[in-house]
Amino acid sequence: MIIGTAGHIDHGKTTLTRALTGVDTDRLKEEKARGISIELGYAYAPLAGGESLGVIDVPGHEKFIRTMAAGVTGIDAALLVIAADDGIMPQTREHLAILRLLGVRRGAVALTKIDRADAQQVARVEADIRALLATTDFADAAIFRTNATDADDAGVGALRVHLAQLAATLPASDDRRLFRLGVDRVFTLAGQGTIVTGTALAGTVRVGDTVTLAPNGQQARVRSIHAQNHASEAGRAGQRLALNLGGVAKEDIARGTWVVAPQLAECSQRIEAELTLMPDCGLTLKPWSPLHVHLGAAHHTANVVLLDGESLAPGQTGRVQLVLDAPVHAVPGDRFVIRNAQATATVGGGMVLDPFGPARKRRSSARLAWLAALAAFVEQGDTGALLAHSALGLRLSALVRLSQLPPSLIATPPGAVSVALAGGDALLIGADQVQALEARILAALAQFHERAPDDAGPELWRLKRIVAPEMEDRLWSRLTEQLLADGRIAQRGRSLHLPQHSVELSADEQALAAPLLAALLAGRYDPPWVRDLARTHAMPEADVRRLLRKLARSDELSQIVPDLFYHPQPLAELAHLLAALPEAQAAAFRDATGLGRKRSIQIMEFFNRVGYTRRVGNIHMVRPGTAWSYSGS
Numbered sequence: 001m002i003i004g005t006a007g008h009i010d011h012g013k014t015t016l017t018r019a020l021t022g023v024d025t026d027r028l029k030e031e032k033a034r035g036i037s038i039e040l041g042y043a044y045a046p047l048a049g050g051e052s053l054g055v056i057d058v059p060g061h062e063k064f065i066r067t068m069a070a071g072v073t074g075i076d077a078a079l080l081v082i083a084a085d086d087g088i089m090p091q092t093r094e095h096l097a098i099l100r101l102l103g104v105r106r107g108a109v110a111l112t113k114i115d116r117a118d119a120q121q122v123a124r125v126e127a128d129i130r131a132l133l134a135t136t137d138f139a140d141a142a143i144f145r146t147n148a149t150d151a152d153d154a155g156v157g158a159l160r161v162h163l164a165q166l167a168a169t170l171p172a173s174d175d176r177r178l179f180r181l182g183v184d185r186v187f188t189l190a191g192q193g194t195i196v197t198g199t200a201l202a203g204t205v206r207v208g209d210t211v212t213l214a215p216n217g218q219q220a221r222v223r224s225i226h227a228q229n230h231a232s233e234a235g236r237a238g239q240r241l242a243l244n245l246g247g248v249a250k251e252d253i254a255r256g257t258w259v260v261a262p263q264l265a266e267c268s269q270r271i272e273a274e275l276t277l278m279p280d281c282g283l284t285l286k287p288w289s290p291l292h293v294h295l296g297a298a299h300h301t302a303n304v305v306l307l308d309g310e311s312l313a314p315g316q317t318g319r320v321q322l323v324l325d326a327p328v329h330a331v332p333g334d335r336f337v338i339r340n341a342q343a344t345a346t347v348g349g350g351m352v353l354d355p356f357g358p359a360r361k362r363r364s365s366a367r368l369a370w371l372a373a374l375a376a377f378v379e380q381g382d383t384g385a386l387l388a389h390s391a392l393g394l395r396l397s398a399l400v401r402l403s404q405l406p407p408s409l410i411a412t413p414p415g416a417v418s419v420a421l422a423g424g425d426a427l428l429i430g431a432d433q434v435q436a437l438e439a440r441i442l443a444a445l446a447q448f449h450e451r452a453p454d455d456a457g458p459e460l461w462r463l464k465r466i467v468a469p470e471m472e473d474r475l476w477s478r479l480t481e482q483l484l485a486d487g488r489i490a491q492r493g494r495s496l497h498l499p500q501h502s503v504e505l506s507a508d509e510q511a512l513a514a515p516l517l518a519a520l521l522a523g524r525y526d527p528p529w530v531r532d533l534a535r536t537h538a539m540p541e542a543d544v545r546r547l548l549r550k551l552a553r554s555d556e557l558s559q560i561v562p563d564l565f566y567h568p569q570p571l572a573e574l575a576h577l578l579a580a581l582p583e584a585q586a587a588a589f590r591d592a593t594g595l596g597r598k599r600s601i602q603i604m605e606f607f608n609r610v611g612y613t614r615r616v617g618n619i620h621m622v623r624p625g626t627a628w629s630y631s632g633s
Contacts, residue, residue: 108143185255
């Protein structure tokens with residue numbers, strides 16, 4: 001069990017820690033000279049069954065609240081220390097508020113320095129403590145009267161027994177999750193290298209594992225581990241760990257850095273959260289209000305974007321987006337504390353919902369429903385709620401980051417579809433969402449036919465831009481392939497259409513079109529323009545243009561630019577030429593086709609427009625899973 005002290009300066013936290021563990025946690029020369037704690041201190045005491053009690057001793061001075069918040073992140077229980085002669089003081093209240101905001105629900109109270117107060121004073125302070133804790137989760141916490149300077153103090157002995165009993169009642173840690181540790185100290189040891197310490201919040205780490213530093217993204221190898229102050233081959237959630245990391249320097253790491261499994265390394269500068277302001281904070285948040293944020297062992301400044309209203313008053317809870325000064329690592333359910341813009345007072349705290357907030361459409365109904373689903377997910381762990389609010393599916397890698405579970409342990413609801421993506425990732429989408437997308441495709445085609453009854457229908461990738469341009473390409477391919485296989489849509493050439501829709505030329509139009517089609521086929525890669533066809537075949541230019549456009553709408557021709565049409569056979573050959581190029585740039589395509597640069601660019605831009613290729617810099621890349629087909633009929 002990890003327990004963290006809390007309380008006002010000079011109330012005896014360090015002395016009590018030494019009495020419980022035998023360890024003096026004030027290790028700095030300045031701390032010993034001034035008689036106060038400045039940095040976090042760490043001590044351990046053995047428990048039954050080979051386990052150990054870890055104590056994090058935090059500084060009590062108001063100037064070191066940042067250090068205190070870093071120390072109590074991830075603790076199992078709190079030891080609230082209050083001196084009998086002073087009673088409840090400002091940092092007593094602030095430390096208690098921070099414990100509550102960070103979700104610490106277990107603990108005990110040590111009433112210290114009872115040798116400096118008479119019985120009446122001790123009773124009065126105990127009554128004040130009960131009143132202070134009455135509305136908190138610590139209302140029933142045991143209070144121990146202690147004199148830590150007495151080696152045989154009965155109160156210290158009783159407190160030690162109580163903490164051992166408390167440790168025995170802790171729920172087992174969840175070792176299924178991926179590893180996370182927030183660094184609260186970093187140093188070097190001669191002959192060993194870089195050492196980081198912190199409390200493991202999730203998962204297990206073993207000697208030889210590769211871990212990632214977040215947010216800088218550097219990878220490191222775990223050379224050795226000390227767990228609860230003992231050498232070990234592995235460390236697990238709930239333990240204080242010291243990790244010897246290879247491949248990184250001390251200068252690469254600071255308090256607030258995270259050591260995580262590589263799957264959790266992605267960070268964001270925008271986190272969306274449920275935020276509560278303390279009733280007595282004296283602060284009303286408005287759009288873009290500045291704050292200090294303490295998340296894990298990290299300290300950041302941030303501006304607030306309100307998602308539920310135009311202000312957040314003392315005592316209220318609302319959803320917000322925190323736009324931070326730098327990217328941070330977080331997962332849903334992480335607790336944090338906020339202080340005012342001057343960093344002089346703790347004003348509230350909250351829980352992370354989405355650690356990857358968007359820059360736009362933050363207050364849309366779909367976005368707010370997604371945050372509600374995440375809140376339910378934190379409580380219940382049901383991935384079905386997340387998929388139900390992911391209209392275009394959810395990447396497996398994103399679900400890993402949200403759940404902290406490896407892919408093999410993520411349970412998906414019945415009927416969910418998995419679509420393989422590049423790089424070994426996958427897209428998960430619920431059965432209801434698949435049906436909804438299929439309905440959107442059919443509705444889009446019906447609307448297209450209503451607007452353009454003489455058009456055969458949009459080609460595959462144009463239809464995607466109409467239905468859902470942000471959809472994953474592989475999901476789009478799977479949906480349309482299934483609709484084609486089921487006969488709910490049909491394809492003519494490259495055009496998709498509803499089965500009942502058709503575009504036919506009259507007998508007279510077919511007679512006029514035949515020589516024009518033959519001339520375009522004969523023109524190969526450089527076919528005649530509309531004006532040339534009109535002159536050659538003694539037809540009005542407007543009639544030729546109208547007829548060729550109708551042929552293009554029925555997918556028997558393709559219009560590259562106004563008045564320039566290509567027969568599907570040579571166009572298919574051009575598509576295959578482009579696909580065969582190592583790097584499809586304009587110059588390479590020009591040389592392969594023998595066309596001029598201008599015409600080559602026009603054709604390549606046509607392929608981009610219809611979704612066969614996409615431009616990346618100066619290169620035109622064929623979209624994955626896309627092929628240009630021509631039947632020759």
